[in-house]
Amino acid sequence: MKKPIIIVASLCLSGVVLMGTLSGKDVDQGTLEKLKAKYAAKHLPSADHAAFDALKKKFTSPRQVTEACISCHNKRHLEVMSSNHWNWEREEYVEGRGVVYLGKKNAINNFCISAGGNEKSCAKCHIGFGLDAKGKEYSDPKSVDCLVCPDNSDTYAKAPDEAGAPAAALDLNAIAQSVGRPKRANCGVCHFFGGGGNNVKHGDLEKALFEPGRELDVHMASPGANLQCVDCHTSEKHNISGKLYSLSSMNQNRSTCDQCHTAAPHADGVLNEHTLKVACQTCHIPSYARANATKMFWDWSTAGKLRNGKPYIEEDSMGNHAYMSIKGSFTWEKDVKPDYIWFNGTASHYLGGDKIEDPSKPLALNPLYGSYADEDSKIIPVKIHRASQPYDPVNKILIKPQLFGDKKGEGAYWKDFNWQTAAKVGMKTAGLPFSGKVDFLKTEMYWPVNHMVAPKEESVKCQECHAREGGRLAGLNDFYLPGRNYSAPVEAGGKWLLILSLLGVLAHGAGRLISGRKNGENK
Amino acid sequence: MKKEKEVLIYSGFERFWHWAQAGLMLFLAFSGFEIHGAYSFLGFGEAVRYHNIAAYLLIVLIAFAIFWHFTTGEWRQYVPTTQHIRAQLEYYVFGIFRNAPHPTKKTVLCKLNPLQKLTYFGLKVFLIPATLVSGLLYLFYRHPAGGGIETLTITSLNTVAIVHTACAFALAAFVIVHLYLTTTGKTVTSNLKAMLTGFEDLEGSGCEPAGK
Numbered sequence: 001m002k003k004p005i006i007i008v009a010s011l012c013l014s015g016v017v018l019m020g021t022l023s024g025k026d027v028d029q030g031t032l033e034k035l036k037a038k039y040a041a042k043h044l045p046s047a048d049h050a051a052f053d054a055l056k057k058k059f060t061s062p063r064q065v066t067e068a069c070i071s072c073h074n075k076r077h078l079e080v081m082s083s084n085h086w087n088w089e090r091e092e093y094v095e096g097r098g099v100v101y102l103g104k105k106n107a108i109n110n111f112c113i114s115a116g117g118n119e120k121s122c123a124k125c126h127i128g129f130g131l132d133a134k135g136k137e138y139s140d141p142k143s144v145d146c147l148v149c150p151d152n153s154d155t156y157a158k159a160p161d162e163a164g165a166p167a168a169a170l171d172l173n174a175i176a177q178s179v180g181r182p183k184r185a186n187c188g189v190c191h192f193f194g195g196g197g198n199n200v201k202h203g204d205l206e207k208a209l210f211e212p213g214r215e216l217d218v219h220m221a222s223p224g225a226n227l228q229c230v231d232c233h234t235s236e237k238h239n240i241s242g243k244l245y246s247l248s249s250m251n252q253n254r255s256t257c258d259q260c261h262t263a264a265p266h267a268d269g270v271l272n273e274h275t276l277k278v279a280c281q282t283c284h285i286p287s288y289a290r291a292n293a294t295k296m297f298w299d300w301s302t303a304g305k306l307r308n309g310k311p312y313i314e315e316d317s318m319g320n321h322a323y324m325s326i327k328g329s330f331t332w333e334k335d336v337k338p339d340y341i342w343f344n345g346t347a348s349h350y351l352g353g354d355k356i357e358d359p360s361k362p363l364a365l366n367p368l369y370g371s372y373a374d375e376d377s378k379i380i381p382v383k384i385h386r387a388s389q390p391y392d393p394v395n396k397i398l399i400k401p402q403l404f405g406d407k408k409g410e411g412a413y414w415k416d417f418n419w420q421t422a423a424k425v426g427m428k429t430a431g432l433p434f435s436g437k438v439d440f441l442k443t444e445m446y447w448p449v450n451h452m453v454a455p456k457e458e459s460v461k462c463q464e465c466h467a468r469e470g471g472r473l474a475g476l477n478d479f480y481l482p483g484r485n486y487s488a489p490v491e492a493g494g495k496w497l498l499i500l501s502l503l504g505v506l507a508h509g510a511g512r513l514i515s516g517r518k519n520g521e522n523k
Numbered sequence: 524m525k526k527e528k529e530v531l532i533y534s535g536f537e538r539f540w541h542w543a544q545a546g547l548m549l550f551l552a553f554s555g556f557e558i559h560g561a562y563s564f565l566g567f568g569e570a571v572r573y574h575n576i577a578a579y580l581l582i583v584l585i586a587f588a589i590f591w592h593f594t595t596g597e598w599r600q601y602v603p604t605t606q607h608i609r610a611q612l613e614y615y616v617f618g619i620f621r622n623a624p625h626p627t628k629k630t631v632l633c634k635l636n637p638l639q640k641l642t643y644f645g646l647k648v649f650l651i652p653a654t655l656v657s658g659l660l661y662l663f664y665r666h667p668a669g670g671g672i673e674t675l676t677i678t679s680l681n682t683v684a685i686v687h688t689a690c691a692f693a694l695a696a697f698v699i700v701h702l703y704l705t706t707t708g709k710t711v712t713s714n715l716k717a718m719l720t721g722f723e724d725l726e727g728s729g730c731e732p733a734g735k
Contacts, residue, residue, distance in 0.1 A: 010546070019576045270571060276665065373678065462568035468560040480680040483560040483567055487685040494692030501696040505703035508615075512707075515620035 035260055039225050043181055050177040059172040062129055062147065062165070068176065069146040077141045079238035085127045087138070088115070092249035094348050095369070100249075107247055108350055110298060110365055110387035110443045111195040112327075114400035117429035121404040123164040125190040130163045146179075149186050153178035157189075161404070184210055184220060187229040197321065199294045201246075203336065203383040204451040208291035216291055217452050232259070245448055246366055251345025251376070257281075279378040282340065283460040284453045288383060293318050293332035298387040301440040303328035304417040311417070326403075326414045328388075338381030338449050340473055342370030347446075353432050356396045362386070362442040363398075372479035379476065383447040390419060392427075394435035398443075402426040532631055533721040537597075540588045541718060547581045548694065555691055578658055585651070600635055603644045608637040619707065630725055646697065654690035657683050 049055055054068045070077050084090040089103030104115050104122070115122040123131035128143040137143045145164065147156050156175050159167045166172075192198060192206050199206030214221040219232075233242040233255050242255025257265075257280040264272040265280075274283075288294065304325060306312070311325030320332040350365045370377035390399040402425040405412020411425030419438040427434035465473045466483030473481060533541070554574040557564055565573065592598040610626035615638070618626070627636045635643065661684060664677040677683065708714035709724070717723035 015580065017573070270568075270575075273665070461566075462571070463563065463566060466558075466560070466567040480684055482558055482680070482684060485681075485684070486559065486688065490685055490689045490692070494689065494695075497692055497696045498699065501699040505700060509703065509706070511620055516622070 031262060031265060036225070039227060039231065045180050049179050052177075055173065055176045059176065062145065062172060063142040065172050065176050066142050066144050066146050070141060076238070077144045077146075080127065080144050080146075081138070081141065083238050083240075084243075085238075085240070086144070088126065090248075094249045095346060096348070097351075100349075100351065102249065102349060102351070103247055106352060108352060108365060108398050108400060109246060110385060110389050110445050111201060111295075112403060113300075113389060113398075114352075114426070114430070116400055117402050117426055118404040120163045120406075121161050124158045124160055124162070125194070126164040129165045132163060147172075147175050148189075149182045150179035151175050151186060152180040152183065154185060181228070182230050183228050187233075191229075195295065196327075197295075199289060199292050201295070201385070202244075202447055202449075202451075203288040203294035204285070204449045206289070206292050206294070209451065212291070214455055215458070218455050219453055220451075245347045245368055246445060247349075249347050249349065254345065277372075277378055279343075279380040281381050281448075281450055281453070282379050284456075285338065285381055285449050285451075286454055286458055286460050287335050287337050288381075288449045288452055289334050289336050290452060293320050293334040294336065294383065295320075295330050296333045296336070296383075296385065297331035298327070298385070298389075299329040300387065300389045301328060303413075304419070306417065311414075325417065336383070337472065339384050340379050340476055341368060341382055341446065342372060342374065342377040342476065342478075343368045343380045343382075343448070344370040344374050344376040344378075350398065352400060352430055353397055356391065356398070356441065359391070359393065359396065359439075359441055362444050365443055365445050368446050368448075372476075379473065381449040383449055385445045385447060387443050387445075388440045389443055390423060390438050391441040392423070392433075392435050392437060393439040394437050395433050397432065398441065399423045399434070399438065400426045400430045400432065402429065527724045527726045529722050530631055530725050531721050532629075532634055532717055532723045532725065534595075535721065536587075536591055538718060538721055540584065540591065543584055544581065544588070547577050547584065548698070550577050551581065552691060552695055552698075559688060559691075575662065578662070582655070585655075600633070601640055601644050601647060603641045604637055606637060608641065611636050611638045615707075628726070629723070642697075650690060650693055650697070654687065654694060657687040657690060661687055 052072070054071055057068075059065050059068070066077070080086050084103055087103065088105040089101045091099055092102045093099050094102075106114075106116065108114050112118070112122070119126075119131050127145045127148055128137055129145055130143060131137050145166075147166070148158065153175050156170060157167045159165055188205070188207065188210055191202075192209065193200070194205075195201040208216055209220055211222045212220050214224050219225055219227040230240075233240050235241065239253070241253050243253060261280070263275060265275075266272045302323070305323075306325055312323075313321055313325075314323040316322040316332060318332060318334065321327075321330055322332075323329050347366050347368045350363065356363055368382070390401060391397065392399055401413050401419065401422040402411050403413050403422065405415045408415045410416075411418075411421040413419065413422035416422070420436065423434055423438050424436075460472065463471075463483070465471045466481065468484060471481075471484055473484070551574060554565060554570045554577065556562065557570040558567065558574060564570075592601075607627055614623060614626045617623075625636070627633075629636070660677065661680070664680065664683060705714040705718075706712075708717075713723065
C-alpha cells in the first residue's frame with residue numbers, strides 16, 4: 001500500500017525534471033537559420049567600375065578622381081556633404097538645452113580633447129581632402145573623398161597630418177576602378193584607431209576585427225558569417241545608421257540587434273522577458289577588448305616631461321604606450337568586464353564654455369540618461385574612460401588646448417610643452433575665455449559597448465547578475481533584482497522563525513522523552 | 524468504550540494529494556531559496572526553470588484538491604472551531620508529558636483536532652493562496668513597457684518578491700512543526716503510517732470529544 005503512493009509522488013517530481021529538460025532550448029533556430037542563409041549569399045556588384053572610360057584616364061590628383069565620380073553620380077556628393085561624416089556635426093536635441101549642433105567639429109572629449117585648431121592632424125579621418133580650421137573645404141565638392149569608403153583594393157591610405165589628403169604614390173586609377181561595397185577595412189581604418197592608436201577609444205572596435213575569429217565576434221568572424229560593418233550599419237543616401245553617444249544625444253537612427261534578431265529572439269520566455277529591461281549587449285558581450293588592450297585612463301597632468309630636452313615614450317608590459325611626453329600617462333586594460341548603466345537612448349554633453357559646477361567631483365562629459373523607473377531604459381554595458389584633463393580653475397571651464405603644430409613657438413603643446421601658451425592659443429581659436437591658469441580636472445566618458453558579441457556559450461550566466469554579492473549589476477541599485485535583493489527584516493524574521501520552530505520542537509520532543517521515561521518509572 | 528478497529532481514514536486521492544503536495548513544496552522551497560540567493564546548487568537559471576514548472580504542477584494539483592474537497596464534503600473537516608481548542612492546547616503544553624490521553628478523538632468524520640482545523644484553515648485560506656498569488660504575480664508581472672505588452676504591469680518587483688519570501692519562510696516553519704507533530708499520535712509512527720497506508724486503528728466514528 002505504501003509503495004504506489006511513493007511511486008506516484010516520485011513520478012510527479014520526475015515529471016518536473018522531464019518537463020524542464022525538454023523545455024531547455026534557448027535559441028529560436030528558425031530565425032538564425034534564415035539569417036545565416038541570407039548572409040551566406042554572395043554580394044553581386046551592380047557595376048564593374050574597371051569598365052568605365054571615365055576611370056581609365058590617368059589621375060594625377062585625388063580631386064580629379066572625385067570629379068570623375070561626380071561626372072556619373074552627379075548628385076551623390078551632395079548627400080555626402082550633408083552627412084555628419086562630412087560636416088563633423090549634426091543637429092541634436094538635448095534635454096534642457098534645446099537644439100545644438102554637435103560633432104567632432106566642436107565637441108570636447110577626454111582623449112585628445114578637441115579637434116578645433118588641430119584639424120591638420122585630426123582630419124586624417126575626415127572624408128575630404130584638406131580640411132582646415134577655416135572651413136573653406138566644406139563647400140567644395142571636389143574635396144569629397146570618394147575613395148576612402150568604397151576602396152576595395154585595400155591600398156588607399158591617408159597621409160598623417162595632411163588634413164585628410166591621401167598618401168603620396170597611390171595608384172589612383174586602380175583604386176578608383178576597384179570601388180565597391182565598403183568592407184570592414186574601409187570603416188576600421190578610422191573607427192578602430194580613433195584617439196591616436198588601436199582600440200584607444202571604443203574598447204570594442206579595434207584592428208583584431210579586420211579578421212576576427214568567432215570567439216572575438218560571432219558576426220564579423222571571417223571564417224563564419226563574415227559580416228561587414230555596412231551589413232548592420234545600413235545606409236540611405238550616404239546617411240549611415242548607428243552612432244555613438246560620445247557625440248550623439250537623440251534616440252534615433254540607431255543600429256540595433258532587433259533589426260535582424262527581432263525583439264524576442266530566445267525560445268525561452270524568461271530570457272525574452274529580460275529584453276524589456278536588459279539590452280542584448282549586456283549578456284552577449286561578457287567583456288570587451290578581448291584581443292588587444294584598450295585605454296582606460298588618460299592622465300594629461302603628467303605630460304611634458306622631457307629627456308635631454310626631447311619628448312619620449314614608455315611602454316607597458318603589453319607593449320602599449322604607458323607614457324608619452326606629448327600626451328601624459330595611460331592605463332590600458334585587456335578583456336575588461338563592462339560597467340553597466342540604465343540607458344534610454346538620450347544623452348547630454350559638456351559643450352565648450354559650460355561652467356563646471358563642482359570641480360572636486362569627476363565631470364561626466366556625456367552623461368547617458370536612464371533609470372529603472374524609466375519605461376524606455378534598458379541596462380547596457382559601457383566602457384568608462386576616465387581622464388585628468390586641463391581646465392581653467394578661474395573660469396571653471398574645460399580647456400581646448402592647441403596640441404598640433406608644424407613648428408615650435410606657435411603655442412602648440414606637442415612642440416612647446418607649455419600648457420599656458422597651448423591653452424591661450426587653443427581657447428582663442430575656440431572663442432572661449434582663458435584666465436591664464438591651468439589645472440587638471442577628473443573627467444569621465446561613457447562608451448556604450450556594442451561589438452565583440454561572443455558565441456552564445458560565452459554569454460553572461462544568470463548568476464553573474466543574480467547574485468547576493470559582487471554581481472555584475474552590483475552598481476545598479478534602483479530596483480529589486482531576484483537573487484540579489486532581499487528585505488532585511490523579512491530575512492531576519494524568517495531565519496528566527498525557522499530557528500525557533502526547530503528549537504521548539506526539539507525542546508518539546510526532549511521533554512516528551514524525559515517525561516516519558518519518568519512516567520514509565522512511576523508506573 | 525468502543526473497540527478499536529482498523530479503518531480507512533485517508534482515501535487514495537487524499538494520500539496522493541498530500542504526498543505530491545509535500546514533494547512539490549519541498550522542491551519549491553529548495554529551488555526557491557536558491558533563487559532567493561541563499562545558496563547555489565542547480566544554478567540560478569535552472570532553479571528558476573524548475574521552480575516554475577513545479578509551481579504549475581502544484582497549481583494543477585491544488586485545482587484537483589479543491590474539486591475533491593467540495594465533491595466529497597471533506598471541506599467541512601477544516602472549518603475552524605473554538606470548541607476544545609483550549610483542551611488541545613493544554614494537552615500539547617502539559618498533558619503530553621504526563622501521558623494523558625488525547626483530549627479529542629480522531630474519527631473518519633472528525634480526523635482533525637481543533638488546533639489542526641485552525642492551522643490547516645489558515646494554511647488553505649491564507650498562507651497558500653498568498654504564496655500562490657504572489658508567485659503568480661512574480662511570474663507574470665511585466666516591467667512597465669509603454670503598453671507594448673498586454674499583461675500585468677507592476678512598477679517594482681519589491682513588494683511581490685518580499686511577500687513571496689515571507690510566505691516561504693512561514694511555510695518552511697509549518698513543515699518543521701508539522702513533521703514533529705506527526706510523532707504525537709498514539710505511537711510515534713502511527714500518524715505517518717496512516718498517511719501512507721490510509722488505515723489507522725480508530726475507535727468510534729462521530730465527531731465528539733473523547734470522554735475522560
